[in-house]
Amino acid sequence: MPRMWWVMGVLAVAAVLSAYLAWTAHRVERVHVRAASAGRALDAHLLRRAAAAAVVAENTDFVELYAAARLALDAEPDEREAAENDLTRQLRTVRLTGADPASRTLVATSRRVVLARQVHTDLVRDALTARRRPLVRLLRMARHYERPRYFEIVEPDLPEPLTVTPRPAPEPPVPVST
Amino acid sequence: MRIGIVSPYSFDVPGGVQNHIVDLAEALIALGHEVSVLAPADEDAELPPYVVAAGRAMPLPYNGSVARIAFGPVSTARVRRWLARGAFDVLHVHEPLTLSLSLLAVLSARGPVVATFHTAMVRSRALAAAQGFLQPVVEKITARIAVSELARKVQVEHIGGGAVEIPNGVAVAKFATAEPLPGWPGQGGALGFLGRFTESRKGFELLRTAFVTLARERPGLRLLVAGPGDRDDLYAGIPAELHPRVEFLGLVSEPDKARMLRSVDVYVAPNTGGESFGMILTEAMAAGATIAASDLDAFRRVLDGGRAGALFPTGDTAALTGLLGELLDDPGRRHELAAAARTAVEAYDWPSVANRVLEVYATAIEATDGRVFDEEWAEPRSGS
Numbered sequence: 001m002p003r004m005w006w007v008m009g010v011l012a013v014a015a016v017l018s019a020y021l022a023w024t025a026h027r028v029e030r031v032h033v034r035a036a037s038a039g040r041a042l043d044a045h046l047l048r049r050a051a052a053a054a055v056v057a058e059n060t061d062f063v064e065l066y067a068a069a070r071l072a073l074d075a076e077p078d079e080r081e082a083a084e085n086d087l088t089r090q091l092r093t094v095r096l097t098g099a100d101p102a103s104r105t106l107v108a109t110s111r112r113v114v115l116a117r118q119v120h121t122d123l124v125r126d127a128l129t130a131r132r133r134p135l136v137r138l139l140r141m142a143r144h145y146e147r148p149r150y151f152e153i154v155e156p157d158l159p160e161p162l163t164v165t166p167r168p169a170p171e172p173p174v175p176v177s178t
Numbered sequence: 179m180r181i182g183i184v185s186p187y188s189f190d191v192p193g194g195v196q197n198h199i200v201d202l203a204e205a206l207i208a209l210g211h212e213v214s215v216l217a218p219a220d221e222d223a224e225l226p227p228y229v230v231a232a233g234r235a236m237p238l239p240y241n242g243s244v245a246r247i248a249f250g251p252v253s254t255a256r257v258r259r260w261l262a263r264g265a266f267d268v269l270h271v272h273e274p275l276t277l278s279l280s281l282l283a284v285l286s287a288r289g290p291v292v293a294t295f296h297t298a299m300v301r302s303r304a305l306a307a308a309q310g311f312l313q314p315v316v317e318k319i320t321a322r323i324a325v326s327e328l329a330r331k332v333q334v335e336h337i338g339g340g341a342v343e344i345p346n347g348v349a350v351a352k353f354a355t356a357e358p359l360p361g362w363p364g365q366g367g368a369l370g371f372l373g374r375f376t377e378s379r380k381g382f383e384l385l386r387t388a389f390v391t392l393a394r395e396r397p398g399l400r401l402l403v404a405g406p407g408d409r410d411d412l413y414a415g416i417p418a419e420l421h422p423r424v425e426f427l428g429l430v431s432e433p434d435k436a437r438m439l440r441s442v443d444v445y446v447a448p449n450t451g452g453e454s455f456g457m458i459l460t461e462a463m464a465a466g467a468t469i470a471a472s473d474l475d476a477f478r479r480v481l482d483g484g485r486a487g488a489l490f491p492t493g494d495t496a497a498l499t500g501l502l503g504e505l506l507d508d509p510g511r512r513h514e515l516a517a518a519a520r521t522a523v524e525a526y527d528w529p530s531v532a533n534r535v536l537e538v539y540a541t542a543i544e545a546t547d548g549r550v551f552d553e554e555w556a557e558p559r560s561g562s
Contacts, residue, residue, distance in 0.1 A: 037547060038544070116544065118342060
Protein backbone atom coordinates (compact mmCIF):
# COMPACT_ATOMS: atom_id res chain seq x y z
CA MET A 1 0.00 0.00 0.00
CA PRO A 2 2.22 2.79 -1.25
CA ARG A 3 -0.31 5.49 -0.40
CA MET A 4 -0.17 4.77 3.28
CA TRP A 5 3.62 5.03 3.22
CA TRP A 6 3.24 8.44 1.64
CA VAL A 7 0.93 9.58 4.38
CA MET A 8 3.21 8.19 7.05
CA GLY A 9 6.18 9.88 5.48
CA VAL A 10 4.49 13.26 5.27
CA LEU A 11 3.31 12.97 8.86
CA ALA A 12 6.81 12.06 10.05
CA VAL A 13 8.36 15.00 8.20
CA ALA A 14 5.70 17.33 9.61
CA ALA A 15 6.37 16.06 13.14
CA VAL A 16 10.12 16.53 12.83
CA LEU A 17 9.69 19.98 11.32
CA SER A 18 7.32 21.18 14.01
CA ALA A 19 9.62 19.84 16.75
CA TYR A 20 12.49 21.72 15.14
CA LEU A 21 10.43 24.91 14.92
CA ALA A 22 9.38 24.64 18.56
CA TRP A 23 12.96 24.08 19.61
CA THR A 24 14.17 27.05 17.61
CA ALA A 25 11.42 29.28 19.01
CA HIS A 26 12.42 28.22 22.51
CA ARG A 27 16.07 29.03 21.79
CA VAL A 28 15.14 32.46 20.48
CA GLU A 29 13.08 33.14 23.58
CA ARG A 30 15.85 32.00 25.91
CA VAL A 31 18.62 34.12 24.38
CA HIS A 32 16.42 37.21 24.50
CA VAL A 33 15.33 36.66 28.09
CA ARG A 34 18.94 36.16 29.11
CA ALA A 35 20.22 39.20 27.27
CA ALA A 36 17.53 41.28 29.01
CA SER A 37 18.41 39.84 32.44
CA ALA A 38 22.09 40.45 31.83
CA GLY A 39 21.26 44.02 30.85
CA ARG A 40 19.38 44.57 34.12
CA ALA A 41 22.24 43.03 36.10
CA LEU A 42 24.80 45.25 34.35
CA ASP A 43 22.63 48.28 35.07
CA ALA A 44 22.40 47.35 38.75
CA HIS A 45 26.17 46.89 39.04
CA LEU A 46 26.86 50.20 37.30
CA LEU A 47 24.55 51.95 39.77
CA ARG A 48 26.27 50.23 42.68
CA ARG A 49 29.66 51.22 41.33
CA ALA A 50 28.59 54.84 40.98
CA ALA A 51 27.12 54.85 44.50
CA ALA A 52 30.30 53.32 45.94
CA ALA A 53 32.42 55.83 44.02
CA ALA A 54 30.34 58.70 45.40
CA VAL A 55 30.96 57.49 48.96
CA VAL A 56 34.70 57.15 48.35
CA ALA A 57 34.75 60.63 46.75
CA GLU A 58 32.98 62.12 49.76
CA ASN A 59 35.41 60.48 52.17
CA THR A 60 38.45 61.71 50.26
CA ASP A 61 37.07 65.10 49.15
CA PHE A 62 37.66 64.17 45.54
CA VAL A 63 35.38 66.62 43.73
CA GLU A 64 35.81 65.37 40.15
CA LEU A 65 35.10 61.78 41.15
CA TYR A 66 32.01 62.86 43.08
CA ALA A 67 30.72 64.82 40.10
CA ALA A 68 31.33 61.88 37.72
CA ALA A 69 29.58 59.49 40.10
CA ARG A 70 26.54 61.80 40.46
CA LEU A 71 26.32 62.26 36.70
CA ALA A 72 26.46 58.49 36.16
CA LEU A 73 23.71 57.96 38.74
CA ASP A 74 21.43 60.63 37.26
CA ALA A 75 22.19 60.13 33.55
CA GLU A 76 19.35 59.82 31.06
CA PRO A 77 19.45 56.55 29.09
CA ASP A 78 20.98 58.20 26.01
CA GLU A 79 23.77 59.82 28.06
CA ARG A 80 24.43 56.81 30.20
CA GLU A 81 27.31 55.31 28.24
CA ALA A 82 29.25 58.59 28.14
CA ALA A 83 28.64 59.18 31.85
CA GLU A 84 29.85 55.70 32.77
CA ASN A 85 32.95 56.20 30.64
CA ASP A 86 33.69 59.44 32.49
CA LEU A 87 33.35 57.62 35.78
CA THR A 88 35.66 54.84 34.59
CA ARG A 89 38.23 57.49 33.61
CA GLN A 90 38.00 59.17 37.01
CA LEU A 91 38.31 55.83 38.77
CA ARG A 92 41.58 55.15 36.97
CA THR A 93 43.15 58.01 38.89
CA VAL A 94 42.12 56.55 42.24
CA ARG A 95 44.39 54.11 44.00
CA LEU A 96 42.21 51.82 46.05
CA THR A 97 43.90 50.28 49.03
CA GLY A 98 40.92 48.45 50.42
CA ALA A 99 41.74 49.90 53.83
CA ASP A 100 38.24 51.23 54.49
CA PRO A 101 34.86 49.60 53.79
CA ALA A 102 33.90 52.18 51.14
CA SER A 103 36.92 51.48 48.97
CA ARG A 104 36.49 47.74 49.46
CA THR A 105 32.94 48.06 48.18
CA LEU A 106 34.20 50.09 45.24
CA VAL A 107 36.76 47.40 44.32
CA ALA A 108 34.11 44.67 44.58
CA THR A 109 31.53 46.58 42.51
CA SER A 110 34.11 47.60 39.88
CA ARG A 111 35.06 43.95 39.43
CA ARG A 112 31.42 42.94 39.10
CA VAL A 113 30.86 45.65 36.47
CA VAL A 114 33.62 44.14 34.33
CA LEU A 115 32.21 40.60 34.65
CA ALA A 116 28.61 41.71 34.10
CA ARG A 117 29.61 43.67 31.00
CA GLN A 118 31.51 40.69 29.60
CA VAL A 119 28.56 38.35 30.10
CA HIS A 120 26.08 40.93 28.78
CA THR A 121 28.14 41.42 25.61
CA ASP A 122 28.31 37.65 25.02
CA LEU A 123 24.59 37.15 25.57
CA VAL A 124 23.66 40.07 23.32
CA ARG A 125 25.88 38.59 20.62
CA ASP A 126 24.12 35.21 21.00
CA ALA A 127 20.73 36.91 20.70
CA LEU A 128 21.75 38.89 17.62
CA THR A 129 23.18 35.71 16.05
CA ALA A 130 19.86 33.96 16.68
CA ARG A 131 17.92 36.86 15.12
CA ARG A 132 20.03 36.67 11.97
CA ARG A 133 19.23 33.03 11.28
CA PRO A 134 17.19 32.65 8.07
CA LEU A 135 14.43 30.56 9.63
CA VAL A 136 14.04 33.01 12.51
CA ARG A 137 13.87 35.95 10.08
CA LEU A 138 11.49 34.17 7.70
CA LEU A 139 8.98 33.30 10.43
CA ARG A 140 9.68 36.53 12.32
CA MET A 141 10.17 34.52 15.48
CA ALA A 142 11.92 37.38 17.27
CA ARG A 143 9.18 39.96 16.68
CA HIS A 144 7.95 39.82 20.28
CA TYR A 145 11.33 40.67 21.69
CA GLU A 146 13.08 43.97 21.70
CA ARG A 147 16.30 43.91 19.72
CA PRO A 148 19.07 43.62 22.32
CA ARG A 149 21.70 46.29 22.18
CA TYR A 150 25.34 46.27 23.23
CA PHE A 151 26.18 48.59 26.08
CA GLU A 152 29.09 50.38 24.51
CA ILE A 153 31.43 51.57 27.18
CA VAL A 154 35.20 51.41 27.31
CA GLU A 155 36.47 48.30 29.04
CA PRO A 156 36.63 49.27 32.72
CA ASP A 157 39.77 48.26 34.58
CA LEU A 158 39.56 45.02 36.51
CA PRO A 159 41.07 45.80 39.90
CA GLU A 160 42.94 42.99 41.63
CA PRO A 161 40.70 41.28 44.16
CA LEU A 162 41.49 42.17 47.73
CA THR A 163 43.23 39.37 49.57
CA VAL A 164 40.80 37.10 51.30
CA THR A 165 42.76 35.34 53.99
CA PRO A 166 46.13 36.80 54.86
CA ARG A 167 48.35 33.93 55.87
CA PRO A 168 51.80 34.02 57.46
CA ALA A 169 54.61 33.53 54.94
CA PRO A 170 55.88 29.95 54.96
CA GLU A 171 59.40 29.20 56.09
CA PRO A 172 61.90 29.06 53.22
CA PRO A 173 63.91 25.85 52.83
CA VAL A 174 67.15 25.81 54.81
CA PRO A 175 69.58 28.09 52.97
CA VAL A 176 72.80 26.49 51.85
CA SER A 177 76.00 28.01 53.14
CA THR A 178 78.39 28.41 50.25
CA MET B 179 25.31 28.64 47.03
CA ARG B 180 24.49 25.18 45.69
CA ILE B 181 27.07 24.40 43.07
CA GLY B 182 27.20 21.46 40.65
CA ILE B 183 30.55 20.81 38.99
CA VAL B 184 31.02 18.41 36.07
CA SER B 185 34.33 16.75 35.26
CA PRO B 186 34.72 15.46 31.71
CA TYR B 187 37.57 13.13 32.66
CA SER B 188 37.64 10.20 35.04
CA PHE B 189 39.25 10.53 38.45
CA ASP B 190 40.81 7.06 37.98
CA VAL B 191 43.66 8.69 36.11
CA PRO B 192 45.49 11.75 37.41
CA GLY B 193 45.33 14.87 35.30
CA GLY B 194 45.45 18.64 35.44
CA VAL B 195 41.73 19.15 34.93
CA GLN B 196 40.82 16.57 37.59
CA ASN B 197 43.21 18.12 40.14
CA HIS B 198 41.81 21.54 39.36
CA ILE B 199 38.26 20.33 39.98
CA VAL B 200 39.10 18.62 43.28
CA ASP B 201 40.98 21.67 44.60
CA LEU B 202 38.26 24.07 43.46
CA ALA B 203 35.51 21.94 45.02
CA GLU B 204 37.38 21.74 48.32
CA ALA B 205 38.08 25.47 48.35
CA LEU B 206 34.40 26.22 47.68
CA ILE B 207 33.31 23.83 50.42
CA ALA B 208 35.76 25.50 52.80
CA LEU B 209 34.11 28.84 51.96
CA GLY B 210 30.77 27.41 53.09
CA HIS B 211 29.14 26.38 49.81
CA GLU B 212 27.40 23.12 48.96
CA VAL B 213 29.26 21.38 46.16
CA SER B 214 28.56 18.21 44.22
CA VAL B 215 30.98 16.98 41.55
CA LEU B 216 29.79 14.62 38.82
CA ALA B 217 32.58 12.60 37.22
CA PRO B 218 32.96 9.44 35.18
CA ALA B 219 33.94 6.67 37.59
CA ASP B 220 33.06 3.13 38.49
CA GLU B 221 30.37 2.72 41.14
CA ASP B 222 32.83 1.10 43.53
CA ALA B 223 35.69 3.55 42.94
CA GLU B 224 37.09 5.31 46.01
CA LEU B 225 36.01 8.91 45.67
CA PRO B 226 35.87 12.00 47.87
CA PRO B 227 32.45 12.34 49.56
CA TYR B 228 31.36 15.23 47.33
CA VAL B 229 31.93 13.30 44.09
CA VAL B 230 29.05 11.47 42.40
CA ALA B 231 30.04 8.63 40.05
CA ALA B 232 28.44 8.73 36.62
CA GLY B 233 29.46 5.27 35.51
CA ARG B 234 32.40 3.70 33.79
CA ALA B 235 34.50 5.83 31.50
CA MET B 236 35.59 4.80 28.03
CA PRO B 237 39.12 5.38 26.83
CA LEU B 238 39.11 7.68 23.82
CA PRO B 239 42.08 9.23 22.11
CA TYR B 240 41.72 12.99 22.23
CA ASN B 241 44.05 15.87 21.55
CA GLY B 242 47.17 13.73 21.56
CA SER B 243 46.48 11.76 24.71
CA VAL B 244 43.96 9.21 25.89
CA ALA B 245 41.10 10.71 27.83
CA ARG B 246 38.74 8.51 29.77
CA ILE B 247 35.32 9.97 29.28
CA ALA B 248 31.68 9.00 29.52
CA PHE B 249 29.13 9.69 26.82
CA GLY B 250 25.92 8.03 25.73
CA PRO B 251 22.31 7.39 26.74
CA VAL B 252 23.15 5.87 30.14
CA SER B 253 25.38 8.80 30.99
CA THR B 254 22.70 11.22 29.78
CA ALA B 255 20.15 9.69 32.13
CA ARG B 256 22.57 9.92 35.05
CA VAL B 257 23.43 13.52 34.28
CA ARG B 258 19.75 14.44 34.22
CA ARG B 259 19.06 12.64 37.48
CA TRP B 260 22.01 14.36 39.14
CA LEU B 261 20.86 17.77 37.89
CA ALA B 262 17.29 17.17 39.06
CA ARG B 263 18.35 15.99 42.51
CA GLY B 264 20.99 18.68 42.94
CA ALA B 265 18.73 21.70 42.31
CA PHE B 266 21.89 23.73 41.80
CA ASP B 267 22.02 27.51 41.78
CA VAL B 268 24.77 27.27 39.21
CA LEU B 269 26.23 24.51 37.06
CA HIS B 270 29.97 24.67 36.41
CA VAL B 271 31.23 22.48 33.55
CA HIS B 272 34.81 21.95 32.47
CA GLU B 273 35.86 21.59 28.83
CA PRO B 274 32.23 21.63 27.63
CA LEU B 275 33.09 21.26 23.96
CA THR B 276 34.50 17.74 24.28
CA LEU B 277 32.26 14.70 23.85
CA SER B 278 31.78 14.22 27.54
CA LEU B 279 29.57 14.49 30.61
CA SER B 280 30.20 18.23 30.46
CA LEU B 281 28.57 18.52 27.04
CA LEU B 282 25.63 16.38 28.20
CA ALA B 283 25.22 18.50 31.30
CA VAL B 284 25.16 21.73 29.28
CA LEU B 285 22.51 20.31 26.96
CA SER B 286 20.35 19.19 29.89
CA ALA B 287 20.84 22.31 31.99
CA ARG B 288 18.08 24.84 32.49
CA GLY B 289 19.70 27.33 34.82
CA PRO B 290 22.91 29.35 34.71
CA VAL B 291 25.93 27.56 33.28
CA VAL B 292 29.54 28.55 33.81
CA ALA B 293 32.13 26.86 31.62
CA THR B 294 35.87 26.63 32.16
CA PHE B 295 38.18 26.14 29.19
CA HIS B 296 41.50 24.50 29.99
CA THR B 297 42.77 23.49 26.59
CA ALA B 298 45.13 25.81 24.81
CA MET B 299 45.34 24.15 21.43
CA VAL B 300 46.60 26.70 18.98
CA ARG B 301 44.21 25.51 16.26
CA SER B 302 41.63 22.83 16.49
CA ARG B 303 40.23 21.73 13.16
CA ALA B 304 37.58 19.68 14.92
CA LEU B 305 36.32 22.75 16.77
CA ALA B 306 36.37 24.93 13.69
CA ALA B 307 34.40 22.37 11.70
CA ALA B 308 31.85 21.81 14.44
CA GLN B 309 31.16 25.49 15.00
CA GLY B 310 27.63 25.41 13.59
CA PHE B 311 26.65 22.33 15.55
CA LEU B 312 28.12 23.75 18.72
CA GLN B 313 26.15 27.00 18.63
CA PRO B 314 23.22 25.52 20.63
CA VAL B 315 25.75 24.37 23.25
CA VAL B 316 27.65 27.65 23.32
CA GLU B 317 24.36 29.51 23.58
CA LYS B 318 23.46 27.75 26.83
CA ILE B 319 26.70 28.77 28.50
CA THR B 320 26.14 31.95 30.45
CA ALA B 321 29.66 32.84 31.52
CA ARG B 322 33.03 31.50 30.46
CA ILE B 323 36.32 31.16 32.27
CA ALA B 324 39.68 30.49 30.65
CA VAL B 325 42.56 29.28 32.80
CA SER B 326 45.23 31.04 30.78
CA GLU B 327 45.66 33.83 28.29
CA LEU B 328 46.29 31.21 25.60
CA ALA B 329 43.14 29.24 26.47
CA ARG B 330 41.21 32.50 26.33
CA LYS B 331 42.56 33.34 22.88
CA VAL B 332 41.66 29.90 21.51
CA GLN B 333 38.21 30.24 23.00
CA VAL B 334 37.68 33.71 21.52
CA GLU B 335 38.93 32.71 18.08
CA HIS B 336 36.94 29.50 17.81
CA ILE B 337 33.59 30.18 19.34
CA GLY B 338 33.51 33.94 19.59
CA GLY B 339 32.70 35.90 22.67
CA GLY B 340 34.95 36.61 25.56
CA ALA B 341 36.04 34.76 28.63
CA VAL B 342 37.15 35.80 32.06
CA GLU B 343 40.71 34.73 32.71
CA ILE B 344 41.11 33.05 36.08
CA PRO B 345 44.37 31.17 36.54
CA ASN B 346 44.74 27.71 38.00
CA GLY B 347 44.98 27.82 41.76
CA VAL B 348 47.64 26.27 43.91
CA ALA B 349 47.20 24.85 47.42
CA VAL B 350 49.87 27.12 48.91
CA ALA B 351 49.71 25.68 52.42
CA LYS B 352 50.34 22.10 51.21
CA PHE B 353 53.48 23.15 49.38
CA ALA B 354 54.75 25.62 51.95
CA THR B 355 54.73 23.15 54.82
CA ALA B 356 56.09 20.04 53.05
CA GLU B 357 59.13 18.36 54.57
CA PRO B 358 62.23 18.38 52.30
CA LEU B 359 63.54 14.93 51.29
CA PRO B 360 66.16 13.54 53.72
CA GLY B 361 69.60 14.89 52.88
CA TRP B 362 68.34 17.63 50.58
CA PRO B 363 69.12 20.35 49.59
CA GLY B 364 72.51 19.66 51.21
CA GLN B 365 75.58 21.86 51.32
CA GLY B 366 76.85 21.85 47.75
CA GLY B 367 73.78 23.28 46.03
CA ALA B 368 70.82 21.48 44.51
CA LEU B 369 68.98 22.04 41.25
CA GLY B 370 65.53 20.65 40.54
CA PHE B 371 63.47 19.77 37.48
CA LEU B 372 60.02 18.26 37.23
CA GLY B 373 58.36 17.10 34.04
CA ARG B 374 58.68 14.93 30.98
CA PHE B 375 62.44 15.16 30.45
CA THR B 376 62.24 13.31 27.13
CA GLU B 377 59.93 15.91 25.62
CA SER B 378 62.03 18.56 23.88
CA ARG B 379 59.69 21.49 24.60
CA LYS B 380 60.22 20.93 28.32
CA GLY B 381 63.83 21.91 27.67
CA PHE B 382 65.52 19.37 29.94
CA GLU B 383 68.47 19.16 27.54
CA LEU B 384 69.36 22.76 28.35
CA LEU B 385 69.42 22.03 32.04
CA ARG B 386 71.40 18.83 31.51
CA THR B 387 74.11 20.67 29.59
CA ALA B 388 74.17 23.46 32.16
CA PHE B 389 74.37 20.96 35.01
CA VAL B 390 77.25 19.03 33.42
CA THR B 391 79.20 22.27 32.96
CA LEU B 392 78.49 23.53 36.47
CA ALA B 393 79.02 20.16 38.19
CA ARG B 394 82.61 19.99 36.89
CA GLU B 395 83.43 23.23 38.75
CA ARG B 396 81.29 22.57 41.82
CA PRO B 397 82.00 19.24 43.47
CA GLY B 398 78.94 19.32 45.72
CA LEU B 399 76.29 20.31 43.15
CA ARG B 400 73.43 17.83 42.72
CA LEU B 401 70.40 17.54 40.46
CA LEU B 402 66.99 16.25 41.50
CA VAL B 403 64.67 15.12 38.70
CA ALA B 404 61.07 13.95 38.89
CA GLY B 405 58.63 13.08 36.14
CA PRO B 406 57.39 10.30 33.92
CA GLY B 407 60.06 8.64 31.82
CA ASP B 408 62.71 5.98 31.66
CA ARG B 409 65.65 6.10 34.07
CA ASP B 410 68.11 5.11 31.32
CA ASP B 411 66.98 7.93 29.05
CA LEU B 412 67.68 10.40 31.82
CA TYR B 413 71.18 9.17 32.57
CA ALA B 414 72.13 8.57 28.93
CA GLY B 415 73.22 12.16 28.27
CA ILE B 416 75.13 12.57 31.52
CA PRO B 417 78.79 11.50 31.94
CA ALA B 418 79.09 8.39 34.16
CA GLU B 419 81.13 10.12 36.87
CA LEU B 420 78.24 12.52 37.49
CA HIS B 421 75.58 9.80 37.80
CA PRO B 422 75.80 9.61 41.61
CA ARG B 423 75.01 13.33 41.73
CA VAL B 424 71.77 13.02 39.80
CA GLU B 425 68.79 11.64 41.67
CA PHE B 426 65.74 10.42 39.78
CA LEU B 427 62.43 10.11 41.61
CA GLY B 428 60.27 8.92 38.70
CA LEU B 429 56.62 9.92 38.61
CA VAL B 430 55.81 11.50 41.97
CA SER B 431 52.57 11.82 43.90
CA GLU B 432 51.24 15.28 44.82
CA PRO B 433 52.68 15.19 48.38
CA ASP B 434 56.05 13.98 47.05
CA LYS B 435 56.01 16.73 44.46
CA ALA B 436 55.72 19.27 47.26
CA ARG B 437 58.60 17.63 49.15
CA MET B 438 60.69 17.54 45.98
CA LEU B 439 60.14 21.27 45.38
CA ARG B 440 61.13 22.02 48.97
CA SER B 441 64.36 20.03 48.51
CA VAL B 442 66.13 22.21 45.96
CA ASP B 443 67.94 25.54 46.02
CA VAL B 444 66.95 26.46 42.51
CA TYR B 445 64.00 25.08 40.60
CA VAL B 446 64.67 25.24 36.87
CA ALA B 447 61.94 25.61 34.22
CA PRO B 448 63.88 25.61 30.93
CA ASN B 449 60.80 25.11 28.73
CA THR B 450 61.20 26.15 25.13
CA GLY B 451 57.51 26.75 24.43
CA GLY B 452 54.02 25.36 24.53
CA GLU B 453 53.48 25.96 28.21
CA SER B 454 50.08 27.58 28.53
CA PHE B 455 50.26 28.67 32.12
CA GLY B 456 53.14 27.25 34.14
CA MET B 457 51.29 25.54 36.95
CA ILE B 458 54.53 24.00 38.17
CA LEU B 459 55.95 27.49 38.68
CA THR B 460 53.18 28.52 41.06
CA GLU B 461 53.76 25.27 42.94
CA ALA B 462 57.50 25.95 43.17
CA MET B 463 56.73 29.50 44.30
CA ALA B 464 54.42 28.17 47.01
CA ALA B 465 57.13 25.73 48.12
CA GLY B 466 59.50 28.66 48.63
CA ALA B 467 61.95 27.60 45.94
CA THR B 468 64.06 30.06 43.99
CA ILE B 469 63.08 29.82 40.34
CA ALA B 470 65.10 30.10 37.16
CA ALA B 471 62.78 30.02 34.15
CA SER B 472 62.77 30.66 30.42
CA ASP B 473 61.54 34.06 29.39
CA LEU B 474 58.23 32.77 27.97
CA ASP B 475 55.21 35.11 28.09
CA ALA B 476 53.31 32.86 30.46
CA PHE B 477 56.27 32.41 32.79
CA ARG B 478 57.07 36.11 32.85
CA ARG B 479 53.48 36.85 33.83
CA VAL B 480 53.41 34.29 36.63
CA LEU B 481 56.82 35.41 37.90
CA ASP B 482 55.67 39.03 38.14
CA GLY B 483 57.90 40.19 35.29
CA GLY B 484 61.01 38.56 36.77
CA ARG B 485 60.68 39.87 40.31
CA ALA B 486 59.48 36.53 41.70
CA GLY B 487 61.97 34.40 39.78
CA ALA B 488 65.00 34.85 37.54
CA LEU B 489 64.37 34.71 33.78
CA PHE B 490 66.82 33.74 31.03
CA PRO B 491 66.44 33.97 27.23
CA THR B 492 64.43 30.97 26.05
CA GLY B 493 66.58 28.17 24.66
CA ASP B 494 69.91 29.82 25.59
CA THR B 495 72.04 27.19 27.35
CA ALA B 496 74.96 29.53 28.05
CA ALA B 497 72.64 32.09 29.66
CA LEU B 498 71.04 29.39 31.79
CA THR B 499 74.46 28.11 32.92
CA GLY B 500 75.55 31.63 33.82
CA LEU B 501 72.32 32.39 35.67
CA LEU B 502 72.41 29.15 37.69
CA GLY B 503 76.05 29.84 38.65
CA GLU B 504 75.12 33.31 39.87
CA LEU B 505 72.13 32.09 41.83
CA LEU B 506 74.07 29.25 43.46
CA ASP B 507 76.76 31.72 44.57
CA ASP B 508 74.35 34.30 45.94
CA PRO B 509 72.15 33.03 48.79
CA GLY B 510 70.97 36.60 49.41
CA ARG B 511 69.55 36.95 45.90
CA ARG B 512 67.95 33.50 46.16
CA HIS B 513 66.31 34.50 49.40
CA GLU B 514 65.01 37.73 47.90
CA LEU B 515 63.53 35.96 44.87
CA ALA B 516 61.95 33.26 47.02
CA ALA B 517 60.41 35.85 49.33
CA ALA B 518 58.98 37.79 46.37
CA ALA B 519 57.64 34.52 44.95
CA ARG B 520 55.81 33.72 48.18
CA THR B 521 54.08 37.10 48.09
CA ALA B 522 53.24 36.81 44.39
CA VAL B 523 51.80 33.31 44.77
CA GLU B 524 49.13 34.52 47.22
CA ALA B 525 47.04 35.58 44.22
CA TYR B 526 47.08 31.95 43.04
CA ASP B 527 46.14 30.43 46.38
CA TRP B 528 42.91 28.41 46.06
CA PRO B 529 40.78 30.51 48.44
CA SER B 530 41.60 33.62 46.34
CA VAL B 531 40.96 31.78 43.08
CA ALA B 532 37.72 30.27 44.39
CA ASN B 533 36.49 33.74 45.32
CA ARG B 534 37.12 34.94 41.79
CA VAL B 535 35.20 31.92 40.46
CA LEU B 536 32.34 32.77 42.83
CA GLU B 537 32.14 36.26 41.33
CA VAL B 538 31.61 34.64 37.93
CA TYR B 539 28.94 32.32 39.38
CA ALA B 540 27.09 35.32 40.77
CA THR B 541 27.32 37.13 37.43
CA ALA B 542 25.99 34.06 35.61
CA ILE B 543 23.07 33.66 38.00
CA GLU B 544 22.16 37.31 37.64
CA ALA B 545 22.31 37.13 33.86
CA THR B 546 19.99 34.13 33.82
CA ASP B 547 17.11 35.09 36.03
CA GLY B 548 17.74 38.71 36.82
CA ARG B 549 18.40 38.17 40.52
CA VAL B 550 21.06 40.59 41.69
CA PHE B 551 23.06 39.71 44.77
CA ASP B 552 23.65 42.33 47.40
CA GLU B 553 26.94 42.88 49.18
CA GLU B 554 26.94 39.53 50.93
CA TRP B 555 26.40 37.50 47.81
CA ALA B 556 29.19 35.09 48.74
CA GLU B 557 27.28 33.91 51.80
CA PRO B 558 24.85 31.02 51.28
CA ARG B 559 21.46 32.65 50.97
CA SER B 560 18.74 31.62 53.40
CA GLY B 561 16.16 29.26 51.98
CA SER B 562 18.36 27.85 49.25
